[in-house]
Amino acid sequence: MQSVKTLIAYGESTMLKICTVYFGDLYTPDYVGKLFNSIRRNSSIPFQSVCISDNPNVEADLVLPYNHFSDVKKHWHKLKFFSPNFADQHPGDDIIIMDIDQVITNNVDDLIGHAVGDNELVTYGTWWKSLLDTNGGFYKFKSGSLKFVWDDFIMNPNYWQMHYYINGDVHFKYYGEQNYVNWKIQNYNGKITKTPEEWISKYHTDFSENCILNTMYCDKFDVDYMMLDDVNENIKIVHFTGPGRTIHDYDTSWIREHWK
């Protein structure tokens, strides 16, 4: 396994914030609490949980309103966290933005405590094919150091939110947030650091597709399995990526064990 510099200590005046967005009815409010609870079960690093939500029943230390009448749509609200003026950020804070459709399956100290510097974005390294250097499931950065991501977006949100769909880069309206972040970081010569690829996995609705993913993982990392009744011990997070894919539609032993 690759060695990883881990930053575990946060001073009295600095904080780690893990930030999410919950809206609509694809997921249920318990996704938020389950994500934060499972991170706490699998980490020794203190953090503040934050959620932008249209449902007051989500469980987080700080819940901020999701404005359905805003020019900002859907998961593009995630970009607000790039502004140091949002969510009670303070200089020196480390900010993590995570999608809520993830199951924590092992200790994540090395992930959420991953060292990060100014003008740097830490994101998932993925072992499956991706055209982007960034993965929207996980962003970590120093508070305010990448503020241009939000500042440039909010100058013309309607344009950016449809740009990647109109351009044919994505197949659903209002998708493309990670394309924008990827481009913007590169545009400002930001550093993109990827976490070790074996830490992340994804799960599919289709049995044959899951078999292919298992084989790919085993071949790449020389292990016996990715997922059977349990999840390989090298995997820290399983991301249910893809439009319409939800965790609660599955009933496996490892989801019952870890997603609570």
Next chain:
Amino acid sequence: MRIICCMFGDKFNQWHVDNLKHMIDTYSGIKYDSFEVITEDLYGNWYNKLQMYDKFRDDENLYFDLDIVITGKLPNLVRKEFTLLNDTWWREEAHTPLNSSIVSWTGDVSHIWDKFKADDAHYLKKYDKGSDEFYYREVEYQTYDPVCPKFNMDKLDTEYNVCTLGQMHHVMEEGWTGWWNQYFTS
């Protein structure tokens, strides 16, 4: 003297009206006789503002958008002639140099409404970026000297005591913090 604002649609609500009144009453030094809120949503966009020229045909009138920040005493913004902001001292002209975040007139300028209303479908299509281009192309106007810069998130501009949020009106939402919070109503 009459203060006027517009509230319609979903982006702005009673908090924004209360907030404007709070900033005017607390910081601006403006003395007024009535505070009027236009709520009729005829067009679903900012062309609704033009109703004020029909509704208020006398006296001194001073209009403010809801997404401005007032931080201190303002100069006299009441004008005899129909007057609005010219932004080109801080931005490119684009499709119009004008900004109707602050507007003033005295007496009857209902000809503005009459002209628009007589062919509203045409003007809505022709100037689909907003009503400020309608003023620019179709109406005689005066402009203020520089009085209202754009919002600067990083620091309070103490020279002008009022700024327009424009695309930055999200900072009025819960969760955003900065120098502006202290001037907003709770």
